[in-house]
Amino acid sequence: MQSETNLRHLRIVPDDTKFDFMRFRRVSFPISAMLSIVAILLYFHPGLNLGIDFRGGTLIEVQQKSGPADLAKMRSTLNQLNLGDVQLQQFGGPENVLIRISEQPGGETAQQEAVAKVKGALGDSVEYRRVEVVGPRVSGELLSYGTIGIMLAIGGILLYLWFRFEWQFALGAMIANVHDLVLTIGFMSLTQIDFDLTSIAALLTILGYSLNDTVVIYDRIREMLRRYKKLSMPDLLNISINATLSRSIITHVTVTLSLLALLLFGGQAIHSFTATMMFGVVLVGTYTSVFIASPILIYLGVGTARRESEEAEQAEKPKQVKQPKEAQVRKPAREPRPVARH
């Protein structure tokens, strides 16, 4: 019976997969570099669509009490108020409208006056589902807190990885994940998704999860480095990635399923959040761990001592100079705990 169930189980990745990922590093690195440049260009033009959290201003979500909302009529009503840039947008259903008013000149109280004017103009024909007003001072602070937050998170994770692995691993993970963030920001610039506080949350989560993925592969690479002293670095990386491939894919399927549920049923309010996560975690994060984070270790010098020690072994006499470097790379920092016998 057990063998029967065994057969029925879904195997997304065949057991003996030996895909040569390392061969792609000559393609993946230029592609990533190019995409990063495109993302940076997109960041400057058209740039992020900053929401009121960071730009200041007013956001009002209204629901027409009877029937669908007449956007054109509403627009002309609001344009008569002289509030500067007023944007209207259908939001969710046909009766829901999102009104965005740019920050009013004249400091904090002017924003409140704008809300009062809009409420006066629209009257009781609509239900005010949400009113958000962010004054100039708060928006400036939120932006700097957000930026500081991302920097802090990157710094904290870098320190942790440095402590747990070698510095090359920490640096490799960092390069890979800054790459993730850059691409995600490019994606947000391209799609003009609202960039607000929840986007900062999304970026930090992407950072956390794509690192999570990278760490799983790095853990395996470290284990392989200890176990197989003679294997060449590209082979070792290939074996490590292939060994964790099934896990990577299954996990990403489950995360994708959860995110898909949020995207389809979670409503407009968290739409930009989940869309960003979907892009960052699922599309970029996986690709990065396999094609960037792992091969970059070669360039950062992990395993150089290994190739040389192989040569040295053939020469039967290891050079003295290489000794410390090798020791550093293969420092048995934390042996896996001994298997408890029962």
Add this chain to the structure above:
Amino acid sequence: MLFFSRWKAISVLVTAILACLFAVPNFFPDRMVQRWPGWAQRHIVLGLDLQGGSHLLLEVDSNAVRKEKVQALLDDVRRVLREARIGYTGLVARGDSVEVRIREGADPQVALAKLRELSQPLGGVLGGGGQRTVNIADLAGGLIRLTLTQAAITERIRQSVDQSIQIVERRVNELGTVEPTIQREGIDRILVQVPGLQDPTRLKEILGKTAKLTFRLVDMSMSPEQALQGQPPPDSEILKDRNGVPYVIQKRVMVSGEELTDAQPGFDQRTSEPIVSFRFNSAGARRFAQVTQENVGRPFAIVLDNEVISAPVIREPILGGSGQISGSFTVEGANDLAILLRAGALPAPLTIIEERTVGPGLGQDSIQKGKIAAAVGSVLVVVFMLATYGLFGFFANVAVAVNVAMIFGLLSLLNATLTLPGIAGIVLTVGIAVDSNVLIYERIREEVRSGRSPISAIDAGFTRALATILDSNITTFIAAAVLFFIGTGAVRGFAVTLGIGILTTVFTAFTLTRLIVASWVRWRRPQLVPI
């Protein structure tokens, strides 16, 4: 790895069950829960984005506080010099300083000595680290400059915020709202959160008023028209009423709102107009009696925040210490004024610098959508895990279910706030919690392939995977922690569920999943690993 002592197994189960039990109060109506013992009442608080309500961030106008402090210093300098009979010419405020020029013939040293008495050690005798409130500089030619120290101003702002919080609290409570939260944010800000408040217009009006009430005499020496064309007399100023009618009002305050002990809305017995009746304390009553006695026949202005409410003519002395204000109020206007007068005046104006209001309709929708998304996401993940790992997938699903129950339990224990991004955090945790099981199972598959016996493969799978699980979760936890410290409101809610989700995920992976699999191994003694 697969061996559990009886006690260890029991303690794991007890911990998991206890954590889940804390979630129970959330599933019963509030009225029932209130009759339970206190420790069992802890429950998750729905964030304002889910239950609807208003979030207002107010800033105390620190410039006004600063100006007022400088003005007080100026008054003190005048008083000290007058009492010491020292002649002076210019007395002006400049920024944070007051400058005064001692008249020739007077001894500047005596003046300096007298003025030094104005500078007090900050924070009493003990604290303050030798800081003083005022720096006094002797400039040449009898010119003396007194500068408020930064520490003194900061201290004053801090006091103003403390006072403001108390007054805001009184005002908000007077509105009869349910469980408002009022707390200090940073140095000079106050966060007011009122769950369930649909339209904060009235709240904003009430909080936006300083409510400085003064009773002052109307200056009869000049008509308002003359004053508008030329200059009002030096001791008077032009103030207008709500309709823009100007009055010439003396600057000197006869009686102020600080002397009030009570204020109530009511109706005038003759005209049945809404009014506010008030009562003074004994000092205020004495003062009020004296002023009205001396000024029968003159108009007496009631001024609120530099706006004239009314200026009735004093017909007869008012000796009882109580009176009434009528100023063509609406019923609500009279009510609000009474609230403001009872709660007292703010030491400085408050500005609303951030507002987030969610109506109950949107909140309900969000809860509904969050529930559907959570249900759909869970079902998808459960089915996928069953398809991939069969029996072990079932174990994983049990672990994830317990995991989610524990998240709710811990959130309740912490009285944490659940926001819409917080729900997203839980749904994501479901996806991620599964990852720990996937890591373990994939490792077991590998160990089986490398030729280990089933039991030894399962054992090795757990050992090796757990180290990885720890490493990978700590990195996500760092991100969640940062998010918690920089985030506010809804985003912080996400950080909380994400962080707690990581803790419970690591707990279930290390104990519960292992316990389930170990029990199964002991029971079935498998010859093959069914994954």
